[in-house]
Amino acid sequence: MSSPQDARAFLALTQKISQARGVSCESYKDKCLKRRIAVRMRARGVHTYDDYSRLLDQDPREYQELLDALTINVTKFYRNPETWQALRPYLQRLAEPRPSLPLRIWSAGCATGEEPYTIAVLLAALGAPGTIDATDVDRVSLERTAAAAYPDTAFTEMPADLRRRYFAGGRPLPAIRDVVRVLPHDLLREAPPRPPYDLIVCRNVVIYFERQAQERLFETFVNALTPGGVLLLGKVETLLGPARERLQLVDPRERIYVKPA
Ligand SMILES: C[S@@+](CC[C@H](N)C(=O)[O-])C[C@H]1O[C@@H](n2cnc3c(N)ncnc32)[C@H](O)[C@@H]1O
Structure with missing residues (x-):
């Protein structure tokens, strides 16, 4: 006490x-x-x-x-593999009706970049074009995101074939790097950088926020999503407040939510 x-x-x-x-x-x-x-x-x-x-x-x-x-910035490529597997069909569904239109994606609280580059790899594997805004409040983390050079330990959860196909010597290939835009951004103070988004990924960030701040942020996310858009939270995070009424929980285990079209 x-x-x-x-x-x-x-x-x-x-x-x-x-x-x-x-x-x-x-x-x-x-x-x-x-x-x-x-x-x-x-x-x-x-x-x-x-x-x-x-x-x-x-x-x-x-x-x-x-x-x-x-700003605890622990992260990995393909962190919680089952989550990315569960997200795949939703990404496919977002990409299918508009094969030539790039998907707009936001990795909010991206730490050192493993998350946005994971999403870029998933898009490339699906053959879906897209751009990913990778944002964080921590500038040192963002410098590492932009530098994009990773030790072996960052890859322990990523399937070996994806690493072989899309990385060389611990660095994402140019095609993967080119679709990620790195931006400083404070989720508690700033509006979304470039809405609307088809997919917002915000994992293991809001757990550190007070409830009211979480509720405000979730509403901001819903407003920033396109109709039919998807929100992915971290495994131990739950949507709170008015945003719950505006999104459909489609995968309770992996915390995948869809905004009705
Ligand atoms: C544990 S990491 C999560 C990384 C990644 N999303 C993942 O799940 O692997 C949490 C990140 O949230 C960021 N963060 C904390 N407060 C933030 C804020 N107010 N705005 C933006 N990012 C914030 C931290 O800087 C840190 O990089």
Whole structure:
């Protein structure tokens, strides 16, 4: 249990971070913020929120370390293979009626890019043209997305034949890279970059957000989808709020939702 003084110091610290770095701390779950800040406090050997706040004033590099810790960016190519298998027929259905028109896709919270390049591989394997907006709030992650050079460990969930066909030496082939557009974007503060979208993939991002922020974002997603469009969430994420009435849950296990046409 934290004391009222702790709670005040925590609030003051998160307000300061929000103001200094334009991060909407108030929309992230307190538990998540506390855990991440504690990691940085331990790393720097300070024991109170006030001391950590002073440290941020003295050492601006610590802000970047803290932001890296806050935006947990674990990801992999073809993460949860069963999800991508379940999505395949929906992608096919989106592409079929309009074979020459590129599908418009948004990978929201794309971390270091494994997710948008996975989607580009799926499109190529289906022979469906498309473009993917790959967005994240974390600029370091986005630099890695743009650099697109990956270690073997990033591929452990991807079927070997897809890796062979669409990658060379840990890098996606130009045809895969060319359809991914990398953009900085804060889901808590900015409108969708280039709506409408046929598919929005937002996995393992909203779990860190407060309920109200999640509900707002889900409504934004529904508005940004074309009729018949698809929303894919992470395996432990659930659609909340008014958006539930506007989307049909077509695969409860894999969290696939369709906007009625
Ligand atoms: C665990 S990763 C998910 C990566 C990928 N979607 C996946 O499931 O493998 C979470 C990502 O959400 C991003 N994120 C956190 N808050 C965000 C925000 N407000 N706007 C955009 N992205 C955010 C983080 O920077 C991080 O890269």
